[in-house]
């Protein structure tokens with residue numbers, strides 16, 4: 294495993310009903326999304342208010358905030374539906390032996 298990868302969870306820990314899991318790493322709460330197209334991770338806290346995206350609705354590659362229904366692209370963190378305007382921090386992901394690793398995205 295190359296540098297800076299941090300083990301955060303097992304794939305089996307992910308809720309099979311929501312395909313999401315909240316973990317704590319890198320001094321913040323992070324939401325992991327498991328899709329057929331891959332595993333993605335963003336900050337869990339919405340950039341618009343005090344809401345956990347892991348309690349929202351995952352649809353395709355977007356997450357809808359449970360509080361005001363703002364929508365983000367989970368691959369890029371970009372805001373794509375109001376009222377959200379600030380992007381999410383996204384993390385690089387890697388899965389090895391059913392274990393999920395994260396690292397901060399290179400600038």
Ligand code: FES
Pocket residue numbers: 339340341342343344358359360361362363376377
């Ligand atoms: S807190 Fe997420 S859209 Fe308002």
